[in-house]
Amino acid sequence: MANPTLEMVHGMLYGKGLRFGHPSGLARVIAAMTGDHADVIPFFGPQIHDHAMTVARVPARLYYWNAELLVDTHLAVDRWYSFDSDTIIADAYNFEVEALGGKMIYSDNAMPTVDVSHPLITEASDLDKIGPFDPSKGRIPMAVEVGQLFLKKAPGPFAGGFFCSHWSLLCQAMGYPKAVRALKRDKGFATALFDWTNDRVLYPYMQVFAKAGVKNANGADAWACFPDLTPELIEEWVVPYALKLRQQCKKELGMTVAAGTAAGDYCEEDPAKFDKAIMFKSWEAATKTMPLNVAFSGMGRTQDWDMTWLREFALQKGKGGHQLPIMASLNGRFMRDSTPDQIVAKIAEWIDLLGRDGRMLVFIGNVPADTPPVNIHTAVKAVRTLGKYPIAADLASIKIAPPAFQPFDEWLKGQPEADIIFKAREWKPENKKVFA
């Protein structure tokens, strides 16, 4: 098995200019984040759970309940695409509310989801009625097992557990409109809500992770993106509670907890409304909660952005004459709807603009279920080819031939995950206890 510590040291040295050996995926990521660059721009493993399920053709009602199947499917699909790292999370926004007794919608083809039309919280007194967070309820044991398996099977600095961070958890527990109303109209109630989330749900949850040996957890908070919340509201509410949980867990549990991930992600949908000042304020808030020290473009309509703004922000926030590393994220819908040629052209444009001096990583802001695999393979091949250092002077002149890849099922045969994935396809709800 690879040794992540050695890989990280290799990446750090390589990034500082001591270029020897062949860097692993992890080493490439570390080189780009701590130095300037490795041999090639890294492709950071994206959030991919429902796409991985679709590619592997495993049933949703098993996949979202069985930690080993979920982890193995991620690892297999990530390896099929040759990403440089793994991001293993399930439907991160639902576990806490489900365990607290929230009404859920379960489906044969999709992830479980909270039914916000039957909210868990409608008024302040509900906070006492809900009762304590019980880690044996719902799929919390599965989430903890996912963290353990991730650490065991793909160890490294990005392995660990996942959870739903404060603001998104409140949106799931009471519905976004009611949660917004509390923020804007009733600060006392809003404070009680955030305190409840932190002290009575998330901190006890982190204790369970810590006890299980999962000392690293990442809390998603996409409901705190812009324009769902303004940068001012993010700074007022999301950042302080994310930092509170982070410090509390560091001090009391010896745990690294990144709450508020994706808060401040600039997700304006209308290109005509892109606003540089708001974008910078959003990123400013985002850097305070991001687990990685990067300038991040996430789920937004990045294919339409002026990416010089991201570069300008990264230069402003950098230290010692270096820009902050840039995580340039291809929009999920762009990846699904574009032709391979359009994807190659976009990657060439970004590398030309952002990657020449290093400190650049490529990512996808959540891969939609039905994204054609050829699009992902094309993106990876384009980054590997065009992102090779030193970056070629004229990227437009480099032609990327269609990627050659085996169909997933053919490739899977003989892989360590083959057995569990093929067996999962035979599973029928009536074969054993129906999960939902």
Next chain:
Amino acid sequence: MSEKYAEISKAVVEGEDVQAAKLVEDALAEGLPPLDILNQGVVAGINKTGELWTANQYFLPDVILSADAFKAAMVPLEPRLKASQGDQLVRKFVIGVVQGDMHDLGKSLVCAMLASAGFEVIDLGIDVPKEKFIEAVKQYKPAILGLGAYMSTTMLEMKDVIAELKKQGLRDGLKVMVGGVPTSQEFADEVGADAWGKDAMLAMQKALELVGGKNG
């Protein structure tokens, strides 16, 4: 008189739901025409919110509060409007979130905007099975059917609904719109929808275009 409409409009813009409803009740009690209260007060307010949204001066939290105030203002107004409309043609818009999904927020905003544009909105809710959409199309004979989803897995249900409409001979004369976070114009084209609503404001504009301009 115009001062009263301006007050209603302001309450809607500022998301003051209780005040908006009270002002509408007062206006009705004073004998002001329901249609004028609607157009010069309530709709003027939600339209102003749309303008502020477009100008990057209002963000989703502001729009949510404004939509709440709009809905509150419509509660006392709707029965009076229906009574005064009589047999006048009002186009119907059936809307719902597909099975397995609960994309309620966007749908709520779309419903508010459609109502402001004069559509009679029949909201089937969330997690709506294909059969229920078909049944609603048969029952209400809407001008437009709107399908929403927020997951890239559940949005594929839209294809099935549209295919079933065709199979049952219900597609001709019916416009279909799709919307929700993972959807796109390309997806709308792929599934054979007539329009894609990128956000609530644009969904309303597209709906009006589909029925040939001003509604009602």
